[in-house]
Amino acid sequence: MVLSLDLITGLLSFVFTLFIFSYLIGDNPLFRIAVYIFVGVSSGYIASIAWWQVIWPRLINPLIFGSILEKGFMLVPLIGAILIFMKILPRMAGMARFAMAFMVGVGAAVTIYGAVAGTLIPQVLGTINIFDLLAASARNVSPIESIFNGSVILAGTIFTLIYFHFGARPKADGSMQRMRLIELFAWVGRIFIGITLGTVFAGVYAAALTAFIERIISIINFIGNFL
């Protein structure tokens, strides 16, 4: 039984990989079949995950088997769920606003806290801590190297932020112009952004190449099993 399941999985994997790679010779029906089936299977799987891992244990189960207090607390999301389902009916779609407003409010609060505690404070602290010479010597990094690298990182951070500063003053002829110093810093910022995006590109390319090689090896292995 296990062997046959492995065979089915391997066969499906082989066929779908070939269908997707057929795109290398251009858009064709095999590629489209694979992509549409992929979207269908993924959507069905995600819908079942949403039911079994969120809606059933957090909403339906407490409503059926929970205490009276739990049932009372679950009435609010139950009403919210019904309101969201009204989006399906065009005439009643406006009713979903109440549930959407609640989700947007909660999402905004989580975003604010995430931006401050998860990005702003750690990134600012990270930039400051590079200049901690005691910590640098503990890592066997010379103070000069630490200060130089820290200065480059600090300059990169500031110039990149300046690049996104679009405040401008009107000139005598009516056209808008940024301050010359800002223009200069923004130009340096462009170079830092170019380097950063190039690094991201190289990372994504390496990951894509790894996936490509892994798929090619899986095709070779599958064929090799039958030779």
Next chain:
Amino acid sequence: MRVFTAVIAIAAGTLVLGGYFLPALAPVQTLLLNWATILAGVAVLVGIFNLVSVHSDKIRRHEKGNAYSALLLMALIVTFLFAMILRPDHIIMKIALSGIIIPVEAALMGLLTISLLYAAIRLLRRRAELMSIVFLITAALLILGSATLPFGNIPVIGTFIRPWITQVLALGGARGILIGVALGALTTGLRVLFGADRPYGGN
């Protein structure tokens, strides 16, 4: 109705944000986050229902490519029914996951190898300016520097230039971009909490 939706958004957001700083509000925050998770799960189902209705309409109107829509709907319904009856962790569902979803995702990722290379060449041909040249030189140096060759790393590029670019130059730019994105997210969140932006349809 507009005022009522704004009041819901502001009250829910303020209570959840307050829960991070005031321990007394933490239980309320947990309750509200649980409700939001449930509603997000329901929203996923509504989104998938929308996908079904769009493709059903394509089939009903005999639009071009309706055979693909029929395939999509069949795959969706069969997967959903099996997963609802057997549960997502059943071995049959593992076949769908390891036989279709993961291989297709990996193969599509693999296709990026070709399309990214093609895009890089097009960028150089169409916009040969400072930023694109810096972008491509950086990418080329990093790919060369991380290549595993029979004789080991390429001298200088692999041992000095690549680590310095990734750990110093790119870190500075990435930090600027991240701080910029965080400031943008913070501003957008505050505008929602103050009721200045009402993306839920409250104008």
